[in-house]
Amino acid sequence: STVQLHEQPKIETQLPTPPEPVTTPEAPPSPSQPFHMIPEPSSEIPAYSGYTFWSSDFHISPIADLKDIFAQFKMDVIDQSLSGHCKIMKPPTCQKGLKVLNQKNGIELDTRKKNGCPNNVKRDFFNAYKDDKPFKNVDAF
DSSP: OOOOOOOOOOOOOOOOOOOOOSSOOOOOOOTTSOSSOOOOOOSSSOOOOOOEEEEOOSOHHHHHHHHHHHHTTTOEEEEOBOOTTGGGSSSOOBOSSOOSOOTTTTTTTTTTSTTOOHHHHHHHHHHHHTTOHHHHTOOBO
């Protein structure tokens, strides 16, 4: 007996052609053409003169590092340190004339007192500084 093998039909596989793009990509801007237009300074919006940060912290090193970095960008730091080590900084960064906060209530905000609530210190701080002229010029804390 003879076994006959049937040949498999050849199937030609052809990948579909990708569709043409709907729009052609824009040419990149020439070196003389800016990527975006910066509006002219307006009398309504003050020109950038750097930000002012307020720090009343118990750690002298992190804010010292930030002061070095921020100085490159014309940013000021009002450093009212509550740290016991503020005297070793040159110049010393110990708080002067700071209202409400001090080394005793600055970390725990009086929560160790009987029925102590941090909201009391927060409220006192707000009331002490809400009309303070230098404080109104601070951008971040």
